[in-house]
Amino acid sequence: MTSVYKKSSVLTDAPLTYCPGCTHGIIHKLVAECIEEMGVQGRTVGVASVGCSVLAYNFFKVDMVQAPHGRAPAVATGLIRSLPDNVVFTYQGDGDLAAIGIAETVHAASRSENIVIIFVNNAIYGMTGGQMAPTTLSGQVTQTSPNGRDASIAGYPIRVCEMLSTLDGTTYAERVAVNNVPNIRKAKAAIKKAFDNQINRRGFSIVEVLSTCPTNWGLTPLKSLDWLKENLMPYYPLGCYKDQTEKGGKQDDWL
Amino acid sequence: MANRVTIDEHICKGCGLCTGACPKKIILLCCDKLNAKGYNPATVTQMELCIACGMCAIMCPDSAITVEKE
Amino acid sequence: MTEKVLMKGNEAMAEAAIRAGCLHYFGYPITPQTEISVHMSKRMPMVGGVFLQAESEIAAINMVLGASAAGVRVMTSSSSPGISLKTEGISYLAASDLPCVIINIQRGGPGLGGIQPAQSDYNQATKAPGHGDFKVLVFAPSTVQEMVNTIFKAFDLSEQYRMPAMVLGDGLLGQMMEPVVFPETVVTPREKPWATIGHQEQRSPNIINSLYLQAEMLENKILERYRRYDQVQSKETESEIYLTEDAEILLVAYGASARIARGAVDFARKLGIKAGLLRPITLWPFPKKELVAAAENAAELLVVEMSMGQMVDDVKLAIDCSKPVHFFGHTGGVVPSSAEVLERIKELAGRNGND
Numbered sequence: 001m002t003s004v005y006k007k008s009s010v011l012t013d014a015p016l017t018y019c020p021g022c023t024h025g026i027i028h029k030l031v032a033e034c035i036e037e038m039g040v041q042g043r044t045v046g047v048a049s050v051g052c053s054v055l056a057y058n059f060f061k062v063d064m065v066q067a068p069h070g071r072a073p074a075v076a077t078g079l080i081r082s083l084p085d086n087v088v089f090t091y092q093g094d095g096d097l098a099a100i101g102i103a104e105t106v107h108a109a110s111r112s113e114n115i116v117i118i119f120v121n122n123a124i125y126g127m128t129g130g131q132m133a134p135t136t137l138s139g140q141v142t143q144t145s146p147n148g149r150d151a152s153i154a155g156y157p158i159r160v161c162e163m164l165s166t167l168d169g170t171t172y173a174e175r176v177a178v179n180n181v182p183n184i185r186k187a188k189a190a191i192k193k194a195f196d197n198q199i200n201r202r203g204f205s206i207v208e209v210l211s212t213c214p215t216n217w218g219l220t221p222l223k224s225l226d227w228l229k230e231n232l233m234p235y236y237p238l239g240c241y242k243d244q245t246e247k248g249g250k251q252d253d254w255l
Numbered sequence: 256m257a258n259r260v261t262i263d264e265h266i267c268k269g270c271g272l273c274t275g276a277c278p279k280k281i282i283l284l285c286c287d288k289l290n291a292k293g294y295n296p297a298t299v300t301q302m303e304l305c306i307a308c309g310m311c312a313i314m315c316p317d318s319a320i321t322v323e324k325e
Numbered sequence: 326m327t328e329k330v331l332m333k334g335n336e337a338m339a340e341a342a343i344r345a346g347c348l349h350y351f352g353y354p355i356t357p358q359t360e361i362s363v364h365m366s367k368r369m370p371m372v373g374g375v376f377l378q379a380e381s382e383i384a385a386i387n388m389v390l391g392a393s394a395a396g397v398r399v400m401t402s403s404s405s406p407g408i409s410l411k412t413e414g415i416s417y418l419a420a421s422d423l424p425c426v427i428i429n430i431q432r433g434g435p436g437l438g439g440i441q442p443a444q445s446d447y448n449q450a451t452k453a454p455g456h457g458d459f460k461v462l463v464f465a466p467s468t469v470q471e472m473v474n475t476i477f478k479a480f481d482l483s484e485q486y487r488m489p490a491m492v493l494g495d496g497l498l499g500q501m502m503e504p505v506v507f508p509e510t511v512v513t514p515r516e517k518p519w520a521t522i523g524h525q526e527q528r529s530p531n532i533i534n535s536l537y538l539q540a541e542m543l544e545n546k547i548l549e550r551y552r553r554y555d556q557v558q559s560k561e562t563e564s565e566i567y568l569t570e571d572a573e574i575l576l577v578a579y580g581a582s583a584r585i586a587r588g589a590v591d592f593a594r595k596l597g598i599k600a601g602l603l604r605p606i607t608l609w610p611f612p613k614k615e616l617v618a619a620a621e622n623a624a625e626l627l628v629v630e631m632s633m634g635q636m637v638d639d640v641k642l643a644i645d646c647s648k649p650v651h652f653f654g655h656t657g658g659v660v661p662s663s664a665e666v667l668e669r670i671k672e673l674a675g676r677n678g679n680d
Contacts, residue, residue: 001259004322005312016317020294021270025316043523047391048534057532063521065394066534068417071387074379078391078399079521081375082349086523104387107380181276181310214270221270 008032010041014058021221023211026178027120028059030188034195044087045079047072051093052126070101073108076115087198089116095125098134098158112169112203116194122211130216134158137235161208165242171203173242177210179225202245210236258307259323260299266319267296276314279304329506334469335360335499341476346512347398348374351388356440357496358430361402382407386414393423394533396520398480402428405446415489416455420535424483428492430499433658441658442496445632450493451609458547460554462490463608465579469503477510484515486557497581557610564612565604566619572601574673575623577640579605586629588663589670598674613643620644625673629666630654
């Protein structure tokens with residue numbers, strides 16, 4: 001018998017605390033598999049953020065630092081500037097990255113910090129019970145937009161990859177999804193490319209992963225995958241928004 | 256001599272994502288089983304039809320599925 | 326012996342940090358401490374260190390958190406409004422048992438306030454540098470030389486006790502120029518087995534965290550930390566006494582106010598008034614025992630601060646409210662003069678007008 005699929009060795013034995021069918025689990029696997037396959041587990045330091053993935057430090061078998069809400073890119077900056085030979089990644093949700101942490105996100109990209117940001121976008125605040133996020137769609141019902149997000153009150157959703165692609169410091173920005181196996185494979189390839197950039201000191205990479213939140217969307221896990229495809233993908237098109245990988249070696253100047 | 260899909264019933268949350276991913280539609284959430292956490296774990300019903308594509312395992316958020324090929 | 330140089334307080338502290346082995350600095354401009362950032366921006370590249378002007382004081386303190394987690398000596402600096410921004414990060418640093426040095430060159434507050442010197446962040450520094458049950462080391466130097474020496478000590482003790490250290494200066498101290506000699510201390514890096522530098526597959530992962538969802542676990546963590554604080558209190562308290570043995574009026578003042586108060590004590594002594602001064606050097610831990618001893622013969626205590634009197638309560642508590650504690654000061658950036666303080670001493674000594 002040959003193994004077709006087994007659990008990554010970079011994941012701990014701790015059972016994931018995410019809701020049934022939550023795609024955080026899938027994304028955790030992809031990050032773990034990339035770290036394992038690229039042989040960098042020993043020198044990886046992850047930065048956990050605040051949101052449903054706040055306990056991420058229990059799930060990855062690498063050194064990890066817990067950051068305050070939104071500050072993960074700044075914490076990652078402190079880490080990578082102190083440990084330039086290490087592999088540093090952050091793992092953030094839409095509130096963490098695009099609301100409270102948007103300044104830290106934009107400036108880490110603008111400085112082309114040599115880090116990987118894994119951005120889990122499910123258009124809602126999961127941990128605190130389903131409130132509106134900066135990426136909540138117009139008309140989407142959440143706990144704090146009970147009549148559907150109204151642009152005249154709450155403005156418009158933020159397209160992070162598009163926004164960061166305008167910055168010279170952004171080396172690589174790609175949006176992927178994990179709603180089916182082909183997309184999961186593409187998501188893994190994007191994450192691998194991001195880590196490859198980091199290892200080769202090419203600067204800032206972000207992979208935005210369209211994800212589901214069955215619990216707060218009020219849908220079954222399987223129906224959530226459909227909702228993602230029908231609603232999130234049209235507003236947040238998948239694809240590569242910036243790729244300066246060829247330019248390379250951005251971080252060689254300092255240090 | 257068959258491909259083998261192992262689902263860890265203690266880890267499985269009965270989310271059903273694997274049931275949608277399986278191209279052969281041989282994974283089901285059978286109603287008469289509950290694990291210690293109260294979830295109804297998934298079961299592979301006709302192992303002999305399994306083609307070891309691994310898609311169930313790729314989809315599983317909890318790494319509850321292991322797939323081996325003959 | 327290294328040469329004596331004339332330096333501005335802000336720059337001297339920045340230089341001291343580098344010589345104390347700090348090769349990572351993250352800051353943001355704010356008056357009256359911007360010279361610290363500017364000095365770092367020039368010197369860090371020369372010594373192969375890292376200087377980064379962050380996008381905000383919030384980002385800077387979080388970069389400090391990351392660098393401290395990586396096991397390096399790291400510093401940030403700001404002034405009152407910027408320190409308010411940092412309080413979240415300071416709470417996380419303390420809760421993660423991470424060492425670092427934070428300089429606060431205080432200015433008039435609250436709010437945007439002013440840019441003149443003040444000491445109105447005493448309460449913030451000693452009582453609530455962030456939310457939750459925790460303390461940070463708080464040092465209050467009063468000369469440029471002392472600021473330099475304090476930086477070396479702050480890094481050492483911060484690492485030894487795994488807690489943030491704040492150096493509480495003010496705009497006067499930050500801007501003044503005095504002669505200074507840099508210690509020729511050889512800095513030996515401390516082992517930090519807890520640092521998140523990558524486990525190299527040789528050990529289990531290090532996790533630097535402040536989240537403990539089980540209340541009993543969180544309580545135990547805090548109690549453990551407070552046992553360390555007890556050690557700090559018993560070993561690291563520092564203060565200076567001046568003419569306190571027979572002092573009938575004991576002045577209590579720190580930082581720049583202490584120099585002003587000392588001038589007033591000298592004037593008072595010339596007038597035959599037995600005044601003395603206790604100068605706390607560590608504000609946390611507060612020199613309670615030393616204060617009680619210095620106040621032994623005093624009938625009155627007089628606290629002099631550039632604030633509305635934030636240290637007064639600590640003085641009262643230290644002596645169990647056993648004697649009257651008075652206050653003289655200015656706030657909002659106004660600096661008291663020794664002459665004004667002398668008038669207050671004379672009032673307390675029961676004399677009015679010229680004498």
